[in-house]
Amino acid sequence: MSEVTQEQITELLCQRLAYFTETRMEVFPETNLITHLAIDSVKLLNLVMEIEDQFDISVPLNTLVDVLTVQDLADLIYKIKLSSQ
């Protein structure tokens, strides 16, 4: 997991988000979490927990305020993962 690439994170997120939001449509990097997926706070927190456990990182609250798309979230995770190594 230490060698994880940004693309892998994005791909994984797209998969998990499709599962979490029980959506029938495909999730892309540019998918908007709010308007397209209507992710609610409970689902979001579940997802954050999965991300944290999977990548062994801690996602600070203040960083989510700049996240709108799947890509934004993937970039954030990658950044945190890099700085925690």
Added chain:
Amino acid sequence: MSSTIAKLGIPPVQKNDSQSLRIGIAPTPTHNLLAQRRANFTTLVESLEYAAQGETGYNFYDSRGNLKSVLPYRVLCTNSKIIAKRLSGLGLARNSRVALIADTTPAFIELFFACRFAGLIPFAMPVPVNLGSRAIYVQQLRGMLESSRANVAVASLDFIEFLNEAVNGLVNNELKWSGTPEQLDLLPEADVALLPNTPDETAYLQFTSGSTRLPRGVVITEKALMANLQGIVCNGLDVRFGDRCASWLPFYHDMGLVGLVLAPLAAQLSVDYLATRDFAVRPLQWLKLISRNRCTIAFSQPFGLKLCTLRARESDLVDLDLSSWRAAGVGAEMIRLDTLKSFAAKFSAAGFDERAFLPCYGLAESTLAVSFPDIGLGARSLRVDAKTLIEKKIAVRVQADGRKYNEFVNCGRPLPGHEVRVVDEADHEVPHMTVGSILVRGESVMSGYFNNADETARAIRLDGWLDTGDIGFLFEGDLYITGRRTDVIIVNGRNIRAQDVEELAEQQPEVRAREASAFGVSNEDGSTSVVLVVECRLASAVDRQSLINRLQQMVYMAFGVSCLVELVPPHTLPRTSSGKLSRFAARQGFLQRANLEQPVATTYTAG
């Protein structure tokens, strides 16, 4: 930890806790050598000076349950006096306001008390929680800084960027200093004697909602605060030797601050804190803290209990022992019996005793608590006939089986020194069992909204009665809440003012003033959804969809909830004779168009 060890009275031991072993810190003890005084103090700092003579205090845990930092009352007292002298060097007038972004840290509590020692008025500002919410969050901070006319603002390193952005855009900037706690530590200590506080001075301001433009700061005096703390400690919780608290409630929330920071201090109890964010991601950590440290008092909104029930797996229950938990306070939003029952069903296997449930009623405008039932009885409820309730506004107990009923939770009796009254639309007191607006009068009621005479006059009558905005009835002296008036929507424990949602909509170029109406509707599972109905002149489907997307995104960013947007032709929304939109009627119209039936419990409205 097995319950046998706990019963032998051995103080909490940190288990699996490599970090705290490494730094060599231990949580403050449950048992204090100092004789317990149950909140019989005249000011907040007086209660801190007393608690500082003992060994108890506040403990902060990280998301994995490791002890991160410890703040004994003794250290808090010393540190906050030093910070008070640094603040005094800024040359502020007594009773100047100090804005604090309140994450769950020792620094926030130290600053809060430093303000009181220095004769300044602190108030807590929220931390940002929603996806993509930067712009709206900064706007919220700005609103609070202006409404409070703050002279000092402090934010930790994590949030200082937001604070700076807010400060830079202030129209009426009265700030003399802003920065981080670390920067504050670089200021010199002024050579001044800290003057004692008096009961009539303002202790703090409490902002009640994340309003975007016009936030209101509730003014609470030392006298009101101490009266409420005494009510909570002596009457609500019947605090005793051996009590210990655990909390994940945010420090910027009245239940978090007054209930689980100030009340424990006033009774010299130790508290174990989990940051709200960490609870939200891993709710079981809260229960693990209670279990491990043998906590006896912990409060939550119903939503927090629901999160625990949802997220706990059978395997989680094995290591939990919740038998020490004697006061499971529930408040801050409508309490549904189902939520409590599911929680008890899930966690009774872990030793949770449902008699610990303590459903209570209160609001920031009355400091925190208004009413408590007797402790140790659990949640009691009343089944009333659904038809009579909606048609006659009268609660009639269901006698026969087969009748449709609504079940309401008993929120107990008013604290000593407080009265509760239920009135009709003409402001006349109604008989018991009749539903109406709930008014409160007593020592804990706020002085008003800061610097806002109009809103104050709307909330407090000349004879001192506070209009709570809640709807309910009295039965045998006990208070039952049946709903809120339509101006507040409660989703997942968050209070959302309908007006705030409408204002957001009106900021869009396509939406004119008074052409948007927001309200809540109940879903089948008992949860609430926000609905926004907007009158719209756009013809193109693309433009319409773009507006809907934008509105959903704005509402989400501001309030963290999904929202159903309905565009309707102009003149669809019902208006009152004075031209004001009627949310109640707008909601009725929406339900008709959507062909939805609503349970009466959450939708009962008056006025």
